Amino acid sequence: MSAHLPILQVVVPLLAAPFCLFLKRGRMAWGLAVFASWAALAIALALLGQVTQEGVLSYAIGDWVPPIGIEYRVDIVNAWVLVIVSGIGAVVAPYSMASIEREVEAGRIPLFYAAYLLCLSGLLGITITGDMFNVFVFLEISSLSAYALIALGQARRALTSAFRYLIMGSVGATFIVIGIGLLYVMTGSLNMADLAQLLPEVWDSRTVKVAYGFLAVGFCLKLALFPLHLWLPNAYTYAPSAVTAFMASTATKVAVYMLLRFFLTVFGAPFSFDVMALDRVLLPLALVAIASMSLVAIFQVNVKRLLAYSSVAQIGYMILGLSFATVTGLTATLLHLFNHALMKGALFMAMGCVMYRIGSVHINAVAGLGRRMPWTMAAFVAGGLSLVGVPLTVGFVSKWYLILGALERGWWWAAILVLLTSLLALVYIWRVVEVAYFRDFPGDEATREAPWTLLGPTWALVALNLYFGIDAGRTVGIARQAAEVLMAGIGP
Amino acid sequence: MSLDLLVSHYNYWVVIFLMMVGFYILISRGNLIKKVVGLNVFQTSVFMLYISMGKVNGGTPPILIYGETDVLYSNPLPHVLILTAIVVGIATTSVGLALAVRIKEAYGTIEEDEINAIEARTEATG
Numbered sequence: 001m002s003a004h005l006p007i008l009q010v011v012v013p014l015l016a017a018p019f020c021l022f023l024k025r026g027r028m029a030w031g032l033a034v035f036a037s038w039a040a041l042a043i044a045l046a047l048l049g050q051v052t053q054e055g056v057l058s059y060a061i062g063d064w065v066p067p068i069g070i071e072y073r074v075d076i077v078n079a080w081v082l083v084i085v086s087g088i089g090a091v092v093a094p095y096s097m098a099s100i101e102r103e104v105e106a107g108r109i110p111l112f113y114a115a116y117l118l119c120l121s122g123l124l125g126i127t128i129t130g131d132m133f134n135v136f137v138f139l140e141i142s143s144l145s146a147y148a149l150i151a152l153g154q155a156r157r158a159l160t161s162a163f164r165y166l167i168m169g170s171v172g173a174t175f176i177v178i179g180i181g182l183l184y185v186m187t188g189s190l191n192m193a194d195l196a197q198l199l200p201e202v203w204d205s206r207t208v209k210v211a212y213g214f215l216a217v218g219f220c221l222k223l224a225l226f227p228l229h230l231w232l233p234n235a236y237t238y239a240p241s242a243v244t245a246f247m248a249s250t251a252t253k254v255a256v257y258m259l260l261r262f263f264l265t266v267f268g269a270p271f272s273f274d275v276m277a278l279d280r281v282l283l284p285l286a287l288v289a290i291a292s293m294s295l296v297a298i299f300q301v302n303v304k305r306l307l308a309y310s311s312v313a314q315i316g317y318m319i320l321g322l323s324f325a326t327v328t329g330l331t332a333t334l335l336h337l338f339n340h341a342l343m344k345g346a347l348f349m350a351m352g353c354v355m356y357r358i359g360s361v362h363i364n365a366v367a368g369l370g371r372r373m374p375w376t377m378a379a380f381v382a383g384g385l386s387l388v389g390v391p392l393t394v395g396f397v398s399k400w401y402l403i404l405g406a407l408e409r410g411w412w413w414a415a416i417l418v419l420l421t422s423l424l425a426l427v428y429i430w431r432v433v434e435v436a437y438f439r440d441f442p443g444d445e446a447t448r449e450a451p452w453t454l455l456g457p458t459w460a461l462v463a464l465n466l467y468f469g470i471d472a473g474r475t476v477g478i479a480r481q482a483a484e485v486l487m488a489g490i491g492p
Numbered sequence: 493m494s495l496d497l498l499v500s501h502y503n504y505w506v507v508i509f510l511m512m513v514g515f516y517i518l519i520s521r522g523n524l525i526k527k528v529v530g531l532n533v534f535q536t537s538v539f540m541l542y543i544s545m546g547k548v549n550g551g552t553p554p555i556l557i558y559g560e561t562d563v564l565y566s567n568p569l570p571h572v573l574i575l576t577a578i579v580v581g582i583a584t585t586s587v588g589l590a591l592a593v594r595i596k597e598a599y600g601t602i603e604e605d606e607i608n609a610i611e612a613r614t615e616a617t618g
Contacts, residue, residue, distance in 0.1 A: 133573050140580045147587055156598035160607055163524060163591045170531055170584050171518070177538050177577060184570075185545050 002046070006059035006072040009043045009082065009128055010138075012036055013089075013121035017114045026101065026109030033113040034093045037120060041090040044082040044124075051079040052478075058130070066130070067191035073130030077265075077482040080334065081127045081257045084341050088249040089120045091345065095457035096242035099352045103240045104152050112152060116246070118145040123254045132180045132190045132266075135258065136173065139222070142254075143169045146247060150239040161234035168231040172221030179215035182207050183266075192266050196490045203271055212276055215262055223255030225282075225319055226289030229312045236308035241352030244304060248311055248348055249341035256318050256337060260330075260486055268489040273325045283323040287417060289316030294424035298431070303354075303361045306428055307347055310387065313421065314340050320414065321402055329405035330483035331476070332398060338475060339386075339394035342468070346383035346461040350376050353450035353458060358443065366432060368441025373449050377436045379458045384429035386465045389422045393469040397476065503544035510537035522604035524595060528588040535581045539574045546570030 016036035020029040051057060051074055059072040074082075096116070104112055122142025126135050147169070151162035184190055186207050187198040202208050217228075224232040232252075236244050263272045272278040293313035300306035314336070321333030351361050353376040358365045370377045386393035399418060406414035441447070449455070468475050498505065510533060517530025546567040554568035596602050599610055 133576075137576055137580070140583070144583055144587055147591070151591060151594065156595075157611060159591055159595045159598055160611070163588065163595060166584065166588050166591065167518065167527055167531060170588075171515075171534070174535055174538055178541065181538065181542050181545070181570075 005043050005047055010121050010125045012039050013117045017117035020110050020114040029110040029113040030097045037089040037093040040086040044086040047074050048079040048083050051076055067189050067194035070134050071130040072128050076485055078127045080478055080482050084338050085123050085250045088341055088345055091457045092242055092246040098451055098453045099242045102356050115145040115148045123250055126254050130192045136177050139173055149243045150235050153238040153240050155238050158238035161238050165231040165235045172218045175214045175218030179211040182211035195266050219259040223252050233305055233308040237305040241355045245345050245348035249345040253337050264486040269487050279323040279325040282319050286316045286319040290421050294421045297428045301363050303351055324405040324409050327483045327487050328408050331480045332401035332405050334479040334482050336398040339398045342394055342461055342465050343383050343386040349458040350380040353454045356450050363435055366436045367439040370437035372441045372447055375455050376450050379462045382462045388425045394465050397472040507537050507541045524592040524602040542570040542574045
């Protein structure tokens with residue numbers, strides 16, 4: 001049984017998805033979704049345990065030996081990302097029951113859970129597979145279900161944002177297929193580990209460099225790196241709250257993982273940094289993303305859109321870590337992958353609670369909620385402090401390693417920029433907090449705190465924000481180990 | 493650039509032409525259906541890229557002939573990959589068209605500039 005964990009990681013949510021359609025009642029479909037997502041988390045944790053003890057796991061699907069067959073390959077890097085994705089999936093699934101019943105028509109609820117599980121299995125599949133074309137297939141599974149999930153939003157603008165995401169996402173995915181095809185032409189292999197051995201021989205070929213370019217643009221579209229982020233703010237703003245919480249914490253993280261996996265494991269760090277100058281290309285984009293998107297976030301009146309722009313800025317931090325081209329920088333990237341999932345998940349889930357009671361996430365809608373919904377707003381404040389990077393939260397840990405990475409390179413200006421933009425984060429979070437705590441509640445006296453089915457998962461994430469902020473040893477240890485594996489590569 | 497390069501790589505020129513046509517439609521047209529069509533042409537060019545690179549000069553279709561050992565087959569793997577990609581393309585197209593139908597129901601139009609105008613107006617009035 002434990003030998004088959006890599007394939008079960010994907011197959012369990014994938015098979016549970018169509019069953020959700022057969023269960024006509026929304027609550028039953030919800031039960032199945034919760035079960036499948038918790039099973040996925042359990043498998044991911046077991047895989048992480050196995051990998052830390054035994055090293056790299058390789059699973060040959062259908063016993064076709066790699067590189068001929070499709071290989072699922074789990075090392076410390078993707079075991080870590082699997083835990084992030086399935087963990088968020090397992091927290092959002094219980095949360096979605098009340099939230100989705102409020103925001104989606106009853107007849108569509110089983111469809112929602114089917115799409116949710118498909119999206120989850122797609123993201124897990126991208127992460128676990130060791131085959132390039134398999135990455136594309138899972139990428140499309142997760143993207144197509146994501147378009148459907150976003151289109152379920154109440155406002156009609158959910159439809160136009162889903163359409164826009166579909167166009168940009170498909171272009172990104174097609175760019176990735178072009179890149180994969182060109183690599184296949186040059187090497188005749190699709191297996192990542194095999195490619196890492198074969199590619200150094202053809203480094204000089206222009207085809208490989210063109211493939212690299214296509215892949216870079218495709219990944220940057222998918223991970224919403226400035227200026228390719230245009231699909232993201234609307235998609236996050238108009239999607240149902242549970243979908244936003246799930247997507248914001250997983251989809252872009254998996255795209256960052258794809259970028260790391262292809263450019264550091266398949267092509268190898270020497271090719272990416274010395275030949276293709278990836279660090280020098282990404283550095284200015286990351287800096288502009290952090291500074292400009294944090295500024296844009298300050299002027300938003302819709303809190304979900306504010307957090308969405310903040311997400312684009314936070315992706316900038318992850319890419320900034322990568323562009324240091326050092327183990328410390330990469331550690332910061334991998335740490336922030338986990339930490340940002342925790343903080344943005346908590347923030348978007350708190351806004352989902354507001355949406356549930358007030359029916360709006362406009363900044364005026366949170367007026368006076370500090371007293372009316374104390375637990376919800378306390379969760380928002382805690383998540384916000386983590387986003388700013390206050391000590392004792394996970395945000396501090398990420399920023400600390402980011403600044404360490406910057407100073408290690410002697411780039412003190414990058415360290416100062418990280419500190420200054422943290423102040424910008426304080427400004428936009430404070431705007432919401434000020435309205436929530438220092439204005440009177442204008443609405444109905446009967447408005448109560450959100451139900452515990454929403455608050456429970458939200459506070460679970462808040463608690464993790466604090467726990468891993470105080471006891472960062474384990475997360476930093478795994479992230480550093482993963483960063484070392486990525487930088488070392490598996491090439492000859 | 494010699495004529496030789498142009499002729500010997502003609503499949504790539506076809507692919508690049510199709511790719512640019514599709515991409516241009518995607519960017520320049522405001523009609524959502526036309527955007528989906530552009531996306532389709534764009535994706536089809538990639539299918540042709542894969543299929544043409546699997547062709548081996550003088551190779552037969554990759555169907556096993558019993559009893560004959562030294563037969564030159566074309567590479568079947570790109571075909572298989574593209575079969576998957578075609579399915580993905582169909583799924584993308586159908587989701588795109590379904591969204592276009594829903595947008596038409598909600599906005600009464602599928603022209604991007606008109607949709608933007610409606611959205612700007614509703615934003616202004618609250």
